[in-house]
Amino acid sequence: MFIAADWGTTNRRIYLIDADGAVIDTQRDDRGATSVADYPAEVAAIRARFGDHPLLLAGMVGSNIGWRAVPYAAAPAGAEDLAAALDEVAPGVFIVPGVSCDIAGRADVMRGEEVQLLGAVASGAVPPDALLCQPGTHCKWVELTGGRIGRFVTAMTGELFALLRGHGLLAAQLTGQVADGPAFRAGVAEGARRDLAASLFAIRAAGVLGLRADADAAAHCSGLLIGADVAARLEEAGGQAVHILSDPTLGGLYHAAVAELGGTAHLHDSQPAFLAGITRIRELAQ
Amino acid sequence: MFIAADWGTTNRRIYLIDADGAVIDTQRDDRGATSVADYPAEVAAIRARFGDHPLLLAGMVGSNIGWRAVPYAAAPAGAEDLAAALDEVAPGVFIVPGVSCDIAGRADVMRGEEVQLLGAVASGAVPPDALLCQPGTHCKWVELTGGRIGRFVTAMTGELFALLRGHGLLAAQLTGQVADGPAFRAGVAEGARRDLAASLFAIRAAGVLGLRADADAAAHCSGLLIGADVAARLEEAGGQAVHILSDPTLGGLYHAAVAELGGTAHLHDSQPAFLAGITRIRELAQ
Numbered sequence: 001m002f003i004a005a006d007w008g009t010t011n012r013r014i015y016l017i018d019a020d021g022a023v024i025d026t027q028r029d030d031r032g033a034t035s036v037a038d039y040p041a042e043v044a045a046i047r048a049r050f051g052d053h054p055l056l057l058a059g060m061v062g063s064n065i066g067w068r069a070v071p072y073a074a075a076p077a078g079a080e081d082l083a084a085a086l087d088e089v090a091p092g093v094f095i096v097p098g099v100s101c102d103i104a105g106r107a108d109v110m111r112g113e114e115v116q117l118l119g120a121v122a123s124g125a126v127p128p129d130a131l132l133c134q135p136g137t138h139c140k141w142v143e144l145t146g147g148r149i150g151r152f153v154t155a156m157t158g159e160l161f162a163l164l165r166g167h168g169l170l171a172a173q174l175t176g177q178v179a180d181g182p183a184f185r186a187g188v189a190e191g192a193r194r195d196l197a198a199s200l201f202a203i204r205a206a207g208v209l210g211l212r213a214d215a216d217a218a219a220h221c222s223g224l225l226i227g228a229d230v231a232a233r234l235e236e237a238g239g240q241a242v243h244i245l246s247d248p249t250l251g252g253l254y255h256a257a258v259a260e261l262g263g264t265a266h267l268h269d270s271q272p273a274f275l276a277g278i279t280r281i282r283e284l285a286q
Numbered sequence: 287m288f289i290a291a292d293w294g295t296t297n298r299r300i301y302l303i304d305a306d307g308a309v310i311d312t313q314r315d316d317r318g319a320t321s322v323a324d325y326p327a328e329v330a331a332i333r334a335r336f337g338d339h340p341l342l343l344a345g346m347v348g349s350n351i352g353w354r355a356v357p358y359a360a361a362p363a364g365a366e367d368l369a370a371a372l373d374e375v376a377p378g379v380f381i382v383p384g385v386s387c388d389i390a391g392r393a394d395v396m397r398g399e400e401v402q403l404l405g406a407v408a409s410g411a412v413p414p415d416a417l418l419c420q421p422g423t424h425c426k427w428v429e430l431t432g433g434r435i436g437r438f439v440t441a442m443t444g445e446l447f448a449l450l451r452g453h454g455l456l457a458a459q460l461t462g463q464v465a466d467g468p469a470f471r472a473g474v475a476e477g478a479r480r481d482l483a484a485s486l487f488a489i490r491a492a493g494v495l496g497l498r499a500d501a502d503a504a505a506h507c508s509g510l511l512i513g514a515d516v517a518a519r520l521e522e523a524g525g526q527a528v529h530i531l532s533d534p535t536l537g538g539l540y541h542a543a544v545a546e547l548g549g550t551a552h553l554h555d556s557q558p559a560f561l562a563g564i565t566r567i568r569e570l571a572q
Binding site: 072100102105106107108109138139153154155156157159160162163164166167168169190194195196197198199200201202204205206208209211225228229232 | 358386388391392393394395424425439440441442443445446448449450452453454455476480481482483484485486487488490491492494495497511514515518
């Protein structure tokens with residue numbers, strides 16, 4: 001029996017996991033790294049709720065905005081590498097390291113995603129050599145090689161969308177719903193031109209000239225950001241299928257974008273992947 | 287004798303121009319379209335200062351955030367088209383229309399830039415068939431054909447930089463100076479990969495991993511945004527020289543980016559171009 005936490009910047013999810021890898025109890029709250037100052041007190045509260053078990057923590061809890069900045073494991077990195085590099089920050093409390101890589105002069109880092117990725121392989125959901133995609137504020141694209149995390153690249157696709165919706169010229173137009181449909185698909189096709197700064201201004205121009213209803217602008221904008229991201233990755237992937245680890249909503253948009261651009265995608269739920277990954281790391285560390 | 291105003295969103299510049307096109311008097315202030323409610327009162331104040339002459343106004347004063355939304359002239363449009371479409375908003379007060387275009391499904395608009403563009407031809411600074419670039423918050427790239435404004439595209443390059451500096455993940459890193467140099471040039475080369483959302487996240491990763499001093503991050507980020515913009519346009523331009531209309535600082539960065547990516551650029555001061563353009567439109571309207 002152990003306690004696992006997927007402890008991010010804003011939220012965290014805690015699981016009590018038995019010897020067979022089954023979830024006995026779980027809790028989700030907003031005590032993310034930016035809300036917590038006294039980590040030993042948090043651990044005491046978690047143990048009061050879930051029992052006096054070992055804890056495995058993953059995510060931004062292991063960064064300089066969390067409990068302690070745990071050094072990154074360098075890619076290529078598998079579950080055995082992460083298990084060997086667990087950082088015991090308090091008695092029986094271990095932080096899983098993130099992973100770094102530096103390919104073609106473009107450095108990259110992840111914290112938290114590595115557990116899902118390795119879990120997707122451990123559970124058999126994806127093959128050991130595969131291209132994985134984790135959409136989000138910072139979308140990760142990861143090449144698994146022999147079941148280990150190899151080259152990866154992060155695109156701040158979700159963050160750009162949030163910046164454009166929250167501030168600046170387009171904000172007033174981007175209030176509509178985002179869903180797959182003609183406006184989203186047209187955005188994906190435009191995004192594949194990989195000319196983002198120009199495609200974005202065209203949203204404004206289309207509004208001014210009455211060529212597209214502003215109700216469709218958010219879906220179009222989301223499509224073009226996701227389309228630019230997907231087009232760049234498909235070009236590198238050379239026909240490989242994309243395994244998307246995500247919740248169904250955002251994952252569905254990426255799935256649609258990959259299909260629109262002629263690729264093949266498979267959608268996997270990210271939560272079971274996390275559980276499989278953290279259980280595998282726990283097994284290897286014992 | 288007439289009064290010309292380059293009347294933008296935030297600032298405006300007013301010129302008193304004699305029959306030979308020479309500037310007799312000028313004033314620059316922050317009475318842009320977003321600060322002005324009573325335009326007749328503004329005109330009265332301008333005439334009290336510069337004399338009771340006809341006024342030619344260009345820029346966002348002719349938009350729905352200005353005095354009146356003057357319909358766009360459709361590209362291709364030359365000085366004679368704009369002169370024929372002047373909108374007399376008050377006795378002796380004329381607004382120059384902006385220009386719109388819709389190429390390959392990507393619509394675009396300009397207001398104010400058209401006067402500089404046509405002035406650069408009228409003064410002989412650029413040939414009548416040329417590729418022009420006006421850097422800024424919304425960077426315009428314009429094909430002049432037979433001295434008229436043809437196809438054009440706007441990239442919100444400067445706005446993206448402002449959004450990233452003001453908000454979000456990279457803001458804390460982007461506090462340094464922006465100038466041409468190794469960090470800027472490396473950014474231009476990275477930007478030419480046209481994979482903006484990924485290149486931007488790499489700025490964060492390089493900081494976290496200590497691979498680049500944060501003092502260089504702003505120059506690198508500016509380089510990659512300008513590089514992505516320039517690379518997309520050079521690809522379309524097919525070896526054509528780029529004529530940059532700008533102040534020397536921002537124009538110098540675009541000049542450096544064009545050179546870094548193997549193109550040829552000429553830098554022209556934008557203010558004389560505005561004066562030549564507005565004088566030409568005034569002549570044609572009389």
